[in-house]
Amino acid sequence: MRAGVLDAITAETAMRGKMQRGMFISPAMVSLAHQQKPASLFVIPITRQGMKDHASKGKRKGKIRIAMTGFTVLTNRKRAVIALAHSVVFLGIALHGFVSPRAAVVLHGSEAALGLTLIAIYLTVAGILSWLVRISRCLAERAYFAFCASSATFGLLRIIFGDNGLPPAQYLRVLMLTCAVLLGMWILRSHSLPAGEGALSD
16 A cells, blocks of 8 residues: 555656656647647748738839839939920820811911921921930830820821821821820839839939
8 A cells, every 4th residue: 555655656756857857748738739730831821922922012113113224314203294294285285186177288378487387396396306215215215205206297297288188197196195195104103103112213
């Protein structure tokens, strides 16, 4: 009887010693470990998805940075606003042309001076815009000035031949100016982004 009591005391003492030394693992601890293990299976996919989302955002920002690199003329937000304002004004003038059809320019009589003046103005504008296309390095900037130069060229042809002589000129002029306005808005939005998101400083 005494031997059994001594054995029980000895076993309990040894168990307490192991628990104190951190060597004892109870069945409850094993069960808790099994319950916590599946949680890591959910952490990995979530982390990877977050990394993919971050990478996709970085790619979009990188595309904006690439498109905004190397501006020659539209180097800041102020210039982009001025260019966009001009495009909007000329688009309004072009749309008004549908209301008042234009006849071919008259190069004789009292209207000859007005006709020659208009031709000179459109030639000058088209020439300047073509020069801006040549000096532009950024693809977005080059496309913007190309749309504007094409619009000025179609406006020149409309003055020379009139709406009856060249009907598509007015429609193409409006189309080119519409593209210029849309691209100008995109350029302005890119300049309006924070510096960390791909916009250039003014």
